[in-house]
Amino acid sequence: MAGLLGVIVLALYGDSTTTYQDPYTYKEGFSKLTPLGETQEVQLGSFLRSEYLASGAPNKISSIQADIVDPRQVFVRADNGGDGGVIFNSVVALLQGLFPPNPSSRSSLANGTTVVGPFGGYQYIPIESVEPEQSIQLQGWTDCPNFEKHTKNFYESEEFKAKAKEAAPFLNEIKPYLFGIPNTLENIWNIYDYMKVNYIHNETYAYRLPPSYLAQAQALVDFHEHGVFTDVSSEGIGNVAGRAALPSIIKSLERLSVPTDPLALVVQEISYKPYISLFNITGLDATYPELHGLPNYGSALAFELRNNDEGETFLRTKFKNGTNEQFRTLHLYGHKEDIALNEFLYRLDLAAIRDLSQWCNECGQRTLRGCTLCRSELTPGNPFKMPFIENGQTENGQCSARFFTSPSSWGFTAIFSVFMLVTFAATKLIKSRKPRLSGYESLPTTEQVFDDTYLFEQH
Numbered sequence: 503m504a505g506l507l508g509v510i511v512l513a514l515y516g517d518s519t520t521t522y523q524d525p526y527t528y529k530e531g532f533s534k535l536t537p538l539g540e541t542q543e544v545q546l547g548s549f550l551r552s553e554y555l556a557s558g559a560p561n562k563i564s565s566i567q568a569d570i571v572d573p574r575q576v577f578v579r580a581d582n583g584g585d586g587g588v589i590f591n592s593v594v595a596l597l598q599g600l601f602p603p604n605p606s607s608r609s610s611l612a613n614g615t616t617v618v619g620p621f622g623g624y625q626y627i628p629i630e631s632v633e634p635e636q637s638i639q640l641q642g643w644t645d646c647p648n649f650e651k652h653t654k655n656f657y658e659s660e661e662f663k664a665k666a667k668e669a670a671p672f673l674n675e676i677k678p679y680l681f682g683i684p685n686t687l688e689n690i691w692n693i694y695d696y697m698k699v700n701y702i703h704n705e706t707y708a709y710r711l712p713p714s715y716l717a718q719a720q721a722l723v724d725f726h727e728h729g730v731f732t733d734v735s736s737e738g739i740g741n742v743a744g745r746a747a748l749p750s751i752i753k754s755l756e757r758l759s760v761p762t763d764p765l766a767l768v769v770q771e772i773s774y775k776p777y778i779s780l781f782n783i784t785g786l787d788a789t790y791p792e793l794h795g796l797p798n799y800g801s802a803l804a805f806e807l808r809n810n811d812e813g814e815t816f817l818r819t820k821f822k823n824g825t826n827e828q829f830r831t832l833h834l835y836g837h838k839e840d841i842a843l844n845e846f847l848y849r850l851d852l853a854a855i856r857d858l859s860q861w862c863n864e865c866g867q868r869t870l871r872g873c874t875l876c877r878s879e880l881t882p883g884n885p886f887k888m889p890f891i892e893n894g895q896t897e898n899g900q901c902s903a904r905f906f907t908s909p910s911s912w913g914f915t916a917i918f919s920v921f922m923l924v925t926f927a928a929t930k931l932i933k934s935r936k937p938r939l940s941g942y943e944s945l946p947t948t949e950q951v952f953d954d955t956y957l958f959e960q961h
């Protein structure tokens with residue numbers, strides 16, 4: 503049947519308080535989603551609802567239950583990297599707009615009483631919080647030494663030096679508006695963030711700031727972030743933010759394309775970094791120069807999986823640059839129309855960082871984020887070979903950051919491995935047969951999420 507099979511949405515967080523990002527490591531300080539940001543996210547959720555869920559929506563996903571959420575049809579996850587929960591809270595707000603309270607969210611009790619959910623039928627939807635210590639997928643750029651080298655090389659490049667020279671008079675002029683924040687081009691993200699946040703939230707500051715300053719700082723931050731989070735090659739380490747996120751997109755598409763899988767909508771709330779890099783990897787960067795800039799709060803990038811009358815599956819990409827912009831179709835890889843799913847998967851596969859061990863190798867990371875274990879596994883003669891990786895998915899024994907992170911757990915690993923082999927074999931028997939690309943760190947499948955054996959494996 504022709505129509506929309508399912509959608510993956512990559513959503514950007516909303517307005518937040520100032521934060522500090524180290525210009526070399528991109529480690530982040532604390533910040534907080536503001537009521538304005540919460541509103542932007544609820545608006546984004548409502549918008550997505552009107553686009554994909556509501557009855558009469560132009561692009562309704564036919565299989566989805568729109569009013570009372572069926573958690574098997576919706577999969578939601580959020581980067582929970584060290585920003586104080588801005589991204590996670592953003593997706594909580596987004597979901598309130600996507601599946602608003604509904605009086606039908608109720609249950610009848612044995613004694614004849616009917617109970618409606620709190621706040622007029624609020625719906626509590628599971629969200630996977632993706633911790634950088636457990637998964638590299640949504641936060642591929644931190645603790646990645648080769649990425650830090652790439653960043654440093656960019657700062658030392660002729661292009662950067664020329665830009666710094668050109669920007670010097672401006673960076674000097676804005677000193678009185680920075681209250682001690684170092685006014686270098688390397689530090690422009692922190693400069694811009696401070697200016698923007700105060701411009702939005704502080705009346706005195708907004709009145710004082712000369713009109714063109716924010717736009718000038720924005721042009722510089724766009725240059726800076728594009729240089730840091732892209733690379734000349736889509737397989738370069740500069741693109742690590744997008745490349746690490748690709749398996750989650752590939753796996754989602756794969757699940758959406760299987761008719762027997764109930765999954766119909768995937769929402770991943772992310773930082774702006776994977777956006778910049780994904781635009782570069784998918785050739786959008788080259789076709790649409792306006793995408794060079796940072797996306798606005800509450801942006802959404804959507805991959806729509808569609809079938810035509812001939813039963814071919816293809817992909818349409820849409821982007822909405824914040825609350826006030828249109829949701830518009832973008833063409834990937836210089837194409838003029840939708841792209842065949844197979845071509846898309848093939849191209850993404852070339853750029854993807856498939857799993858933790860590849861990430862450790864490409865980043866040159868040997869100890870943090872689970873890489874210790876990767877190394878020990880790669881050592882010849884290591885007797886402990888695990889039968890699965892993250893989320894219990896693979897047969898080829900690559901390392902997992904999720905359960906074991908230190909050598910002290912090896913003994914436990916050995917015993918656990920035997921146990922796992924048995925349960926894993928048992929689980930395999932009851933899983934449905936699906937075509938799949940091998941070797942990716944995976945999303946949990948609906949069967950796993952709802953399968954007691956799987957829950958048992960986790961604990």
Ligand SMILES: *[C@@H]1O[C@H](CO)[C@@H](O)[C@H](O)[C@H]1NC(C)=O
Pocket residue numbers: 611613614615
């Ligand atoms: C029915 O059970 C609920 C939950 O135990 C209780 O709150 C409610 O008061 C009961 N209603 C009646 C009429 O007994």
Ligand SMILES: *[C@@H]1O[C@H](CO)[C@@H](O)[C@H](O)[C@H]1NC(C)=O
Pocket residue numbers: 700704705706707710
């Ligand atoms: C607003 O900005 C002014 C400087 O322009 C500063 O003195 C003041 O402390 C700021 N207010 C708040 C609440 O941050």
Ligand SMILES: *[C@@H]1O[C@H](CO)[C@@H](O)[C@H](O)[C@H]1NC(C)=O
Pocket residue numbers: 728729732733734735782783784785786787788789
């Ligand atoms: C990606 O960005 C780099 C700059 O870092 C640029 O040289 C390259 O052409 C971009 N790739 C595409 C496909 O636009």
Ligand SMILES: *[C@@H]1O[C@H](CO)[C@@H](O)[C@H](O)[C@H]1NC(C)=O
Pocket residue numbers: 792793794795796797798823
């Ligand atoms: C989003 O819009 C802003 C202007 O509001 C622009 O500067 C920026 O380049 C745009 N970013 C993207 C990714 O489209």
